[in-house]
Amino acid sequence: MATQGTDTPTEITVPEHGVAELLRRATQRHGDRVALDFLGRSTTYAELAEQVRRAAGLLAAAGVGPGDRVALVLPNCPQHVVAFYAVLRLGAVVAEHNPLAPAAELREQLEGHGARVVIAWEKVVGNVVGGGRAVFAVDLTAALPLRSRLLLRLPVAAARAQRETMRGPVPAGVRSWDRDLRGATPLAANHPAPGAADLAVLLHTGGTTGTPKAVALTHRNVLANAEQGRAWVAGLREGEETIYGVLPYFHAFGLTLCLTFAVDMGATQVVLPRFDVDMVLSAMRRHPATFFPGVPPMFDRLATAARERGTDMSSVRYSISGAMALDGDVARRWEEVTGGLIIEGYGMTECSPVILGNPFNETRRPGALGVPFPSTEVRLVDPEEPTRDVPDGEVGELIVRGPQVFAGYYGKPDETAEVMLEGGWLRTGDLVRRDPDGFYVLADRRKELIITGGFNVYPSQVEDAVRSMPGVIDVAVVGLPDSSRGESVVAALVLEPGASVDLEAVRHWTRERLSAYAMPRSIAVLEELPRSQLGKVLRRSVRDRLLEVGVHVREMGEHVREGHLADHLPGPLRGRDTGAEPGEKPGEKPGERPGGDPAAD
Structure with missing residues (x-):
């Protein structure tokens, strides 16, 4: 069997x-080292630990205790890191949410886990108020x-425009996290800490069945996967690495x-609120990356830009790609630009998430999932008789057992039982x-999940959103191959006689019903949809038909590249981060922001 190597x-x-112990130990060993760099502002481990103590004290004063859920609806930012560790220090549970998710989806998730407190970005705080929850x-x-x-306070159009992308109106009764944190009393050092078996994090996913649910991870699950990653990348040096936090927390x-592995390594983390090529290359001059986790579109665009601009990327020794297959050409160009190694891994949210990985040596195989x-x-x-192993060389359903395997779907024992086999598999x-x-090597997906730019898209949810559109009789949603995203969401429509529906109309109709990455990027109009004898739409037949006729997956330009995990982050703070107005690039007119804001798309 392939192995990672003798080390x-x-x-x-x-x-x-508990997970918060990672920060305590990192502070003890590397207190003066920069823990976070956010667009030029540095926070040392000692400063981060003090902020976490204050945040834990603030939350405790708000009534948060062991087992309580605290929802984080935030982009990547220092406040996110502080809140994450503060909640876990109290023995409470972090419930992570996509800040750009539709309001209805957020509210459904909040009701599902019953958070006592929500900490949300000002731009989306209006989507989470209500329900008797305290909101910061x-x-x-x-x-x-x-x-x-100071630059953002200037009375000029560019500053006003940038402020609007970063800040939003705060409803009455909502407290300021940043102001209250400054005056908070730190949590006592002897406050009881949670145990490894306690619940730590809820992450929202459709899981293996496509039904939205919250994946429950214990402190042990999260720490196990961080420790597994640390063993996998044996060449990393504690207290000396710089990791880029561009993947959404x-x-x-x-x-x-980023949130746990980087702290476990005592690394400096360059925190970016979204992926932006200019922002990354600018940060490389200040804190050159040594370890870069990302998704294929990131590596593709960065390698191209670095080569065109002559940017030195030779500091990057190790890179891990996930969420979608890594094209061999992209891997080769990245390694030519950096001189380092890039491998890909495979996992799922239920496994914290990594299960398999390619070795960090010459035996790696781009396109393969890797080894355990x-x-x-x-x-x-x-797959029809999961207690029976398939013979060597045949395709079978992958099952996994290990310390990173989740504690179940929160509040859904029946759904948990559907995916858990006897013996913890x-x-x-x-x-x-x-x-x-x-x-x-991945042969196929048992379920008809679409993975676009690293995000899971469930066809039934998209179909429900599109089917309600005037003029649409029926719809089938499938994923078609897309070189930049892995798959692209395509809607095959059956229309009422005389009706006319175009792609822009479909996207406009679904924008309040779906996350941006789930909205169709192409449509096809069919006279009827193929069905089984029981009347079920045969999505695979629809997909095959569209491939036969060569449906054109329309590329809509950079301003709606929200299908990428790399891009599906809040749009503020694009461009340079070394003193100019955040988001302004040389040659822009005041208020212009090339590339647009996915939050507004």
């Missing part, structure tokens, strides 16, 4: 403490360097690689084969 253990020792509003500008904050990949992480067992079974729903060299 990589096959087993790890899983920490038996976060001002992103409060985390900027002083020079940037509300996504399992970003949470583990330390302390991770995998099997291939008959989790069904992934993915059909996989194991090659003779030990690498696992």
Whole structure:
């Protein structure tokens, strides 16, 4: 079987403490080291730990205790890191949410886990008020360097426009997180800490069945995957690395690689509120990255820009790609630009998230899922009879067992039972084969999930949104191959006689009903949809038909590239981050922001 190398253990020792202990230990060892860099403003580990103590005291005073859910509806920012560790220090549970999710989706999720407190970005705070919850509003500008904050106060159009992308109106009764934090009493050092088996995080996903639910991860789950990652990348040096936090923290990949793994390594984390090529390359001059976790579109665009501009990326020694298949050409160009290694991994939210990874050596195989992480067992079974293993060389459903496997779907024991087998084995729903060299390769998806730019899109949810549109009789949603996103969401429509529906109309209709990445990027009009004898629409037949006729997946330009996980982040603070007005680039007219704001698209 392929292995990571002689320095990589096959087993790890899983920490038996809470996640917040990572920060305490990092502070003890590297207190003067920069923990966070946010667009030029630095926070040391000692300063971060003090902010976390104050935040924990603030939340405790607001009535938050062990087991209580606290919802974070935030982009990547220092306040997000502080709130995350403060909640966990109290033994409460972090419920992560996409800040750009539709209001109805956010409210449904909040009701589902019953959060006592919500900490939300000012731009979206209006979407989460109500329900008897205490709400704190976060001002992103409060985390900027002083020079940037002063520039935003200038009475000029560009400053006003930029302020509007970063700040929003705060409803009455909503407290200011940043102001209250400054006056908060720090949590007592002897305050009881949670145990490894306690619930730590809720991450929202459709899971393996497509029904929206909250994945419950314990402190042990989260710490195990961070420790597995640390063992996997054996060449990293504690207290010396610089990791870029461009993956969304509300996504399992970003949470583990940036919120926990980086702190576990005592690394400096360059925190970016969204992925932006100019922003990344600007930050590289201030804090050159040594470790870069991302998704293929990020590596593709950064490699191209670095080569065109002659930017030195040679500091990047290790990169991990996830969420979608890594094209071999993209991997080759990234390694040519950086001189480092890039590998891809495979996982799912229910596994905190990583299960398999390619080795960080010459045996890596772009396009393959990889080999099992330390302390991770995998099997291939008959999807119709999951207690039976399939013979070597045949395709089977991948099942997994390990310390990173989740505690279940929050409040949904029946759904949990559907995916958990006897002995602690989790069904992934993915059909996989194991090659003779030990690498696992994805063969197909058992469910008709669409993965676009790293995000899961469930066809039934998109269909429900489109079907309600005037002029539409029926709809089937499928994913078609897309070189930049992995798959593109395509809606096949059956229209009423005489009706005319175009792509722009479909996207306008669904923008309040779907997350931006889930909105169709192309449509096709059919006379009828293929159905089974029972009347069920055959999505696979629809997909095959569209591929046969060569449906054109329309590329709509940079201003709506929200299908990428890399891009599906709040739009403020684009461009330079070294003192100019955040988001303003040389040659722009005041108020112009090339590329647009996904929050507004």
